[in-house]
Amino acid sequence: MTRIVVTGASGNYGRAFTDALIAKGRAQDLILITRTPDKLTDRVAQGCEVRYGDFDKPDTLAAAVAGADKMLLISGTRVGARVVQHKAAIDAAAKAGVKHIAYTSFIGIDDPANPAEVRHDHIETEKLIRGSGMAWTMLRDAHYADAMILMAGPGVMQSGQWISNAGAGLEAMVWRDDCVAAAVAVMTSEGHEDQTYNITGPELQTFEDVTAILSEVTGKPISYVSVDDEQQYAMFDAMGIPRRPVDDQTVGGLPWNSDDMVTFGQAIREGFLEICSGDVEKLTGRPARSVRQMIEENVDFLRGAAQ
């Protein structure tokens, strides 16, 4: 029996990963870490082991990871503060004898000129993992299509405008479920030790391309409005979105902070996220799903948001 410990198990990514492992009959191999075990009582009922653990309380992590053979380290949410948090989890895993760690990283982070706010946390965490003595797999996820189509999409449908500082930059947005499927493959099959994968969608597109698809599929006229970084900040400020990340805070149901989003747009505009790979298919045996497919599968939801 190979036991897999999962951090961030109560989040969107962690829940989808857990569902997939349970569907494979692996519930009893899972150790799920959370700061609030009450959130995961459903998982106990399904046969998983749920343990208390907090990145900010390193002492809690030794017991949380004990007995695990592999770790899926799902990156935390406090951008800018995560290196210390992740280090606590990596140190605990290495000390407990975990043999293989997979980490949800981000594409395009090798270039120090990449302005994306998230870059620093991910590249530094990768360094810690490479130096930990454990075998590792970096799952460098592209921008989630879910974030732009399902989270930001309703606002775009209401206003008829997709406003962005990403200019004409290209990226290959990916379904979060495809990222999860890639993680499932890495954690449940052999041969992924010391590998870095770029987990991307199937094609490079600009936000203007995506706006045109959204408009075509939903039948709602939507224009792409290109703005500069200051205008983008002003827009988010007016929505009441904090510049810096704040734990567990959401605005309109969305866990946003504008430093993250504005530097993200800048990174796209400047070409740092222009990466498209076949790694989803290589890992899962089926092609990565497209942004168009996500829009088509959610067309009623998107049209409803425009009412």
Ligand SMILES: NC(=O)c1ccc[n+]([C@@H]2O[C@H](COP(=O)([O-])OP(=O)(O)OC[C@H]3O[C@@H](n4cnc5c(N)ncnc54)[C@H](OP(=O)(O)O)[C@@H]3O)[C@@H](O)[C@H]2O)c1
């Ligand atoms: N590529 C992209 O475009 C993109 C977009 C969004 C997110 N992401 C990345 O994907 C990750 C997962 O996203 P998600 O949607 O699953 O996030 P989410 O639903 O917000 O879940 C966050 C998880 O982090 C855990 N967590 C937060 N602080 C913690 C702490 N101090 N100690 C232990 N656990 C802590 C929470 O666990 P408890 O509350 O149960 O303790 C929760 O399960 C994000 O953190 C981010 O790094 C990438």
